[in-house]
Each structure stands twice: as C-alpha cells, then as structure tokens.
Amino acid sequence: MMCEICHKEPATVFLTQIVNGQKIELHLCEKCAKEQQGALFNNNPSFQKFLSGLLDTAAAQSTTHLHTEEMSCPQCGMTLEEFKKTSKVGCAKCYEVFSEEFSPILKRLHGNVVHGGKRPEKLDAELRLLNRIGELESELKIALMQEAYEEAAKLRDQIKELKKGADLE
Template identity: 35%
Template sequence: MHETTIVKGASVERHLCEACASKTGLGVPQPATQGQITGFVLQAGAGLVIQGGARPVTACPRCLMTFAEFKQHGHLGCADCYVAFESQLLPLIERAHEGGEKHVGKIPRQTLDVRGAGLSTQERLDRMQVLQRELEAAVAAEQYELAAKLRDELRRLVEPAHRGGPAVGES
C-alpha cells in the first residue's frame, strides 16, 4: 500500500504491506464511491452530470442544486446555476418575457395590446399623459362633466392593466 501525506507543505511517502497498513488503520483501498468521484469532478471545475434513473440529471458545480430542486423551490442556489441550467432556463425566461430573453417593461405586452385597444405601449402612455393634462385643465376650469368623461377614459387605459381584467366595454 502506498500512502502520501502532506504535512506543513512537505510531502511524506510511506510504502506498507497490507498487514501493516491495516494495523495503522489504513486498510485495503476500496473502490471510489460516487460521492468521492463527484467531489473530484467538482474540484476539477467540470460541470456535474449525475447518472441515475432514465436520464442524466445536471447539477450546479458550485452549490450542487439540481434543476428539479429549482422547480420545487422556485429559486436558484447561486449565480453559477444560470450557466449550469442555461438550456432549461431559456424557455422559461422566453415565456416570461414573451419570446425574448431580456426584460422589456413592467406591464406584459399582451395586456397592453388587449387593454389598450390596439395601441402600442408608447402610444398608450402618450394618450394617458394627454388625458391626464386635459383632466387637470377641465377640473381647474370647473368643467366637471368633461372631467368625468376624461377620468373614465383614463381609467379604461390604466385600471385593466393593474386588475388583469378586461377594459370597460370589452369582453
């Protein structure tokens, strides 16, 4: 049996027969366990693929989180998880961002299109600003009937996006 020990930076080697090795507590070397192999692979910096059931399971090389654990808990374990699970996360990100991989705003595009009577996001925001100015002017001029109409129109553009329901007059 061959033993190499590093003590205070110096390498010490011992060569022992099986009987002497068992007396010192070293014993006969056993095949490496899956945990030992996993530790070695992680120390080498490689990604980890755990073979188990019908298909391999990818785990994050830093925190060892699996994609199944992410789905169960709803959050990733560390920044490296984004790289480890990139192929599985991209479809989720694209779905959340309506086909894109980047965040494009607070209100989902489909909500704006349906609730904004076909207006683009910028047209909708511009219209809301105009209505707000007209509403303030109508109140200042004490034109309360006009102010009520402007308020209702503004609500049709604003409230549905916050409630998640259809705009007034839509089904």
C-alpha cells in the first residue's frame, strides 16, 4: 500500500480515528507522517492528552461506575475528575483506588495490565536458547513416540550441543 499523500513511498504509518461511529483511516509513509504530525495531532502530541482521552471514552461507555466521579484517593485526595484534567495520578495508591477505571485503558494501550519490562540482551539470548532446547526436547519426545529413532538421535545430539555451548549440562 502506497502513501496517500506522496504516492511514492510505501505506507508504514496507519492512523485510524473513529468519530461518532465513523471510521477514518489514513495510510502514510514515515516522511509524510512526520510532516503531517502537527496537523494530525493539533501541533502537540501528548501521551497525557491521549491517556486522558481514553479515560473520557471509557468513562462515557461505563454506566456501572457512575459513583467513581466522586471517589477520591484516601492518601493524596486525587479524584477521577482531577485525573481527567491533568492526566497524572497523585500517588501510587491512586492506581489501587481507580484500578477498575485504569485497567481497561492500560490493557488497550499496552496489551496487558502488568508491566513486562525489558530484558538485557545476554538474558534474552539465554532465554531464547532455553526455549529452543525446550522445543527440541518436545520434538524428541514426539519422535520417540512415533518410533522415529534416527530423527530422535539427531534431536538428542542437537540438544547436547546446545546445552554444552550454554554450560547447562
């Protein structure tokens, strides 16, 4: 798919906006997306504004939590209405107090409500190696059940090599 503005580069940025139930899609190349950023985001893209907008949408859709507007954090006194205005929580306790309202937003933004973080490259490489060994061991069991002994011997040797290289024996 080509960029809808320059029609020269492949589109790598896909913007979708839903306004009053109507879906508007825009497909841009990286260069055109950077040039259009100010126009598309009112000259000031802000994570806080984005998060606040999501919270407004979630609050509008939720009719079961009407009482949350009056709720406040016992530790800092922050209300949900104040959060909507500032897009910042007052303290760590706010996450517990407003968890019902924050959870769907965090899940939509990050795909999970628990932070997974990043791993150091060395640890990541070790985990990939352990996963590969696990896959080979599963394949080995299947080969043994199917009585494919030659394949099983090859898999066993691969597992030994990987374990020897990683000092896992």
